[in-house]
Amino acid sequence: MAKQKSYRVGFDLGGTKMMAAVFDADFEITGRRRxxxxxxxxxxxxxxxxxxxxxxALDEAGVEAAQLAGIGVGSPGxxxxxxxxxxxxxxxxWRDVPLRDTLQKHFGCPVAVAxxxxxxxxxxxxxxxxxxARCAVGVFPGTxxxxxxxxxxxLMRGAMLSCMEIGHMNVVPDGQLCGCGRRGCLETVxxxxxxxxxxAAAAYRGEAPxxxxxxxxxxxxxxxxxxxxxxxxxxxxxxxIVRNAVEWLGAAMANVVNLLTPDVIVLGGGLVEAMPxxxxxxxxxxxxxxxxxxFVGSYEVRAAALGDDATVxxxxxxxxETA
Amino acid sequence: MAKQKSYRVGFDLGGTKMMAAVFDADFEITGRRRxxxxxxxxxxxxxxxxxxxxxxALDEAGVEAAQLAGIGVGSPGxxxxxxxxxxxxxxxxWRDVPLRDTLQKHFGCPVAVAxxxxxxxxxxxxxxxxxxARCAVGVFPGTxxxxxxxxxxxLMRGAMLSCMEIGHMNVVPDGQLCGCGRRGCLETVxxxxxxxxxxAAAAYRGEAPxxxxxxxxxxxxxxxxxxxxxxxxxxxxxxxIVRNAVEWLGAAMANVVNLLTPDVIVLGGGLVEAMPxxxxxxxxxxxxxxxxxxFVGSYEVRAAALGDDATVxxxxxxxxETA
Numbered sequence: 001m002a003k004q005k006s007y008r009v010g011f012d013l014g015g016t017k018m019m020a021a022v023f024d025a026d027f028e029i030t031g032r033r034r035x036x037x038x039x040x041x042x043x044x045x046x047x048x049x050x051x052x053x054x055x056x057a058l059d060e061a062g063v064e065a066a067q068l069a070g071i072g073v074g075s076p077g078x079x080x081x082x083x084x085x086x087x088x089x090x091x092x093x094w095r096d097v098p099l100r101d102t103l104q105k106h107f108g109c110p111v112a113v114a115x116x117x118x119x120x121x122x123x124x125x126x127x128x129x130x131x132x133a134r135c136a137v138g139v140f141p142g143t144x145x146x147x148x149x150x151x152x153x154x155l156m157r158g159a160m161l162s163c164m165e166i167g168h169m170n171v172v173p174d175g176q177l178c179g180c181g182r183r184g185c186l187e188t189v190x191x192x193x194x195x196x197x198x199x200a201a202a203a204y205r206g207e208a209p210x211x212x213x214x215x216x217x218x219x220x221x222x223x224x225x226x227x228x229x230x231x232x233x234x235x236x237x238x239x240x241i242v243r244n245a246v247e248w249l250g251a252a253m254a255n256v257v258n259l260l261t262p263d264v265i266v267l268g269g270g271l272v273e274a275m276p277x278x279x280x281x282x283x284x285x286x287x288x289x290x291x292x293x294x295f296v297g298s299y300e301v302r303a304a305a306l307g308d309d310a311t312v313x314x315x316x317x318x319x320x321e322t323a
Numbered sequence: 324m325a326k327q328k329s330y331r332v333g334f335d336l337g338g339t340k341m342m343a344a345v346f347d348a349d350f351e352i353t354g355r356r357r358x359x360x361x362x363x364x365x366x367x368x369x370x371x372x373x374x375x376x377x378x379x380a381l382d383e384a385g386v387e388a389a390q391l392a393g394i395g396v397g398s399p400g401x402x403x404x405x406x407x408x409x410x411x412x413x414x415x416x417w418r419d420v421p422l423r424d425t426l427q428k429h430f431g432c433p434v435a436v437a438x439x440x441x442x443x444x445x446x447x448x449x450x451x452x453x454x455x456a457r458c459a460v461g462v463f464p465g466t467x468x469x470x471x472x473x474x475x476x477x478l479m480r481g482a483m484l485s486c487m488e489i490g491h492m493n494v495v496p497d498g499q500l501c502g503c504g505r506r507g508c509l510e511t512v513x514x515x516x517x518x519x520x521x522x523a524a525a526a527y528r529g530e531a532p533x534x535x536x537x538x539x540x541x542x543x544x545x546x547x548x549x550x551x552x553x554x555x556x557x558x559x560x561x562x563x564i565v566r567n568a569v570e571w572l573g574a575a576m577a578n579v580v581n582l583l584t585p586d587v588i589v590l591g592g593g594l595v596e597a598m599p600x601x602x603x604x605x606x607x608x609x610x611x612x613x614x615x616x617x618f619v620g621s622y623e624v625r626a627a628a629l630g631d632d633a634t635v636x637x638x639x640x641x642x643x644e645t646a
Contacts, residue, residue, distance in 0.1 A: 134482055147582075158458075158618075159457055159586055161617065163583055163584040164582055168615040180615050180616055180617075181616045182615065251493065255492045255578060256582065258488040259487055259583075260486055261484070263482055292503050293505070295484075295488075
């Protein structure tokens, strides 16, 4: 008799790390495996590592491929959602990587591929901070600013690409150059990288002594924890910089609320994890001041609840719905 | 034998006019009736006029109420979509008008009530400029600026109110006061009323002689046709004012594209009807310059195609899906 196909794999493909988790029918994790992505070894080697990582997680869970009902993958970079192809992995040079077909062929089960921001938000919608929301909007300030929307149970998407590019909403007319090629995108003033850049300049000018002591003026060292520590130690310039970014974030989100009237707004990423109250209270305050008056209070603002597991959990749940 | 319930009524409730149209199973109009709203006579008299207007349209079509499969109503002002109640009819003072229950009781068929902008867009989606779009966004500059979105076949909405308040996106930080109570909303710079106000000032200053001759500096006389005529007659100041508004409209829509990546953007209303090329080409040009580069060209911009019938057709189609 065939074994029941009741397990699913959620996979989180990151630029530096990857993680596979095996879920039973109740979406409890029964095995997991983490490895480095080593993207510079090329896409073919990368696909092999992905397959191996899933196999190792299955081994740990004592689950065979034949028992898999589906695999969900959250991937960075632009994806062709219709073909499950990773078009580009930033900073690594992977191009046109056939994620879905490779995994489908190897494991013999349906595979769903989605943007990692979307899988993370879907995880929060199914199991975390946005559980049961009619309309959940997620915004995740990191190197850039990712955004997503689950509307009446389904992830919103574009015709081929993902949508909800909150980070590329124009907020500063003729503002700073953005990595996307435009000017004045929200990312240029409110991403972790924008905050770190401003904080590095403050440290360089001698206005943020604790930050300078801890991380110098080096963007590779000014991570979320270093910013939070510098604020806690009394670097007021750092706090002003973060609060300024939160103002921009709230201003952009006010326009998102005017369009989509989400009932839950989820803020996530390392920066929000390091200072959840500042972000959650700050964004809510700006929204209350700026959204169309009839929408004031129609939303809750919450910090993401699932941490690093959001993407694998969301990817597995997405596989259950679409793969 | 009972007659087949294969007819539907679409109803367009406006601040000054109302229209009922009877549709057969193929959504062809078999009867219609227009009347003045006479809102100042009060909500109770208004409901009576609505009922009578529908009855007269049914008479004209030779259809009995027992043959109705449903009625769809497009209504201005904020609605409680869950109860089909008109919360407020601007400038008239109707409050908490139970549109849905009244019509359901009188005609004995299901009734769907939606915002008139949404019913108009739904009409364009089913029968007009956005036919078959995966994601259609509509924007209708009038006294204010209405917006709507049909995503994968369904009108997007809020928990109770309609959403897609494109007109109340903030585009000018600390800009002019808006009717909603905030500052710098798109409506304050790109609605027909904003354009008419600026054109009136130009006329007053002597910069728009043709407009002044035709309509003075009187906002009640500076309608879409007067603006178009003044431009055609050579009032360059009026053209500059309209083009400036189109720029703002395009800038706001660029952010909507970054969020929702519609494949079709429908521009409608009297101003767009009076100068479709200026609006359609103008908005497309701004979008191509401002949306995230990977989204350039992923949309078509089109003028609404159904004119005054968009709302009754969309309302009837909505009744077929939801009532």
